[in-house]
Amino acid sequence: MDKVIEQLKELRNVRPDRDWVASHRELLLSQITSQATAKPQSVVVNSWFLAKSLMPTSVLKFLARPVGVITAVFLVVFGSGIFGVSASRNSVPGDLLYNVKLTGEKMKVSISNTREQVKLHAEFAAERVKEIEKLVVSENNNNEEKKAKIIVAVNGLENEMKQAQSKLEDAKEDNKDSVVVEIAKQVDAKTAEISESINKNKEQLNELELQKTLIKAQATVEATSVKAIEVIIEKKNKGVPGIDEKALLQSLDQKITNAKEIVKQTEETTKPVETTTVEVSEKTAEVATVETTNIKPIEINIIDSKAAEKTITEAKELLNNGDLTQAIQKVAETAVITTQVIENQETETTVVEPVTSN
């Protein structure tokens, strides 16, 4: 064999850097996992594609016709129900298999690392939103039961978002910076989808209490997206390459707009509570003392809303000066204040109810 050919074969020793291979693998899997929303398929469809993938085309053609005929007969005789996907996957609060679904999710989280947990919590939050969508359009004559089920899903959504925030905080310490940044971007995108979906559901609900619950959940979703951006900014400050500053500025600007919108919605939902209190005081002289205690929390709400608006203005100024780190902290402060405002309202509502019944 020629010497030059022998030497050419030696070029097989040229290999990529091992660290690059490992880190790129993780980054690649992280990128493709975000697209990996597998559509559930029945056993028959799966078997067909498996056979198609493994068998040579000639064998497949030979087998396809008789298999097709037998399958068609089988489907006609037995119906397609038995090939349905796992029932728990489509369950909603109140269904028998709902707890099975939640347990499965918890199992997944328990066997994953912190980075994967962040993604899982965001995915499960999106799943809760799908449940809310199904419940909102469901034909249930018992309104109280329907409301209770929606509240279970909304609480689940909030819980998942809070867990995602906590895991994002942990992920800040993770040294696989590029992967963490990619995950934070995915969480940001997912929260945008969730928030949009909440908006659609809010429009369909007439019940004030449910609307307030959804606004509170939306504030938690926004807080999660703010946390994701905070992680990206922190990694950028650390010198992690490949972070688009322009996109980051736009994203931060969007967070400020969203925060404004939530504060506005929170203020709007405060008004009906005030009206109820006035009506009660007009009807019954005995509740005059109660009226004063009821007004106080509303005043606090107004003050808190103003505080939220102030932090939003400060955030905008900081953003205009290019101080991303301080700007995101101000947006995060706004999210905390807004959540407190809504929680205050909830406390207020529970005080009013027994008084009006007297």
Place this chain on the structure above:
Amino acid sequence: MKKDSLKQKYLVYKVRQSKDAEAYGNLYDFYVERIYRFIFFKVNSQEIAEDLTSEVFLKTWEYINKTDKKINNLNALFYKVARNSVIDHYRSKKIESYDSDEDLMEKIEEKRNFADEVETKLEMESLQKHLTKLKDIYREVLILRFVEEFSISEIAELMEKSSGNVRVLLHRATEALKNLAGENQ
């Protein structure tokens, strides 16, 4: 180079049917070195080879998940995507392969540095230097045949040429390399 094994076909099935990222991770493990090497010898830069290799794996994932066609030869698919990515890279950057001696020396230097990193022998450095002086198509056919061990028909499929053409190309490429290495003198 053997055709896709049953295991690889199963992994492709899992990627197509359930967008299984971990299955694609296994395919990545199998192909990453080859694809990187193939690109590296075409672009002569570790950094660009890494970027293009990343691109190849993302593009192939997208292709597998979008196409309705049966994937008979995953091996050829990866190399085709890699080949096209290199072509796109040169088009977008408007890089002329070896238009000046200065460029050539820079590229040889890069190669030397990389060779040092992977501790290849001085002879190998010299061979790589000769390879960079070859026409792109000669270099490609030599790498596919002798480094990646593709059969003539596989190279023909990949390069969209007839088997006869590939044989002629391979003969000319080998002769050209031997001339550069001084074996024919």
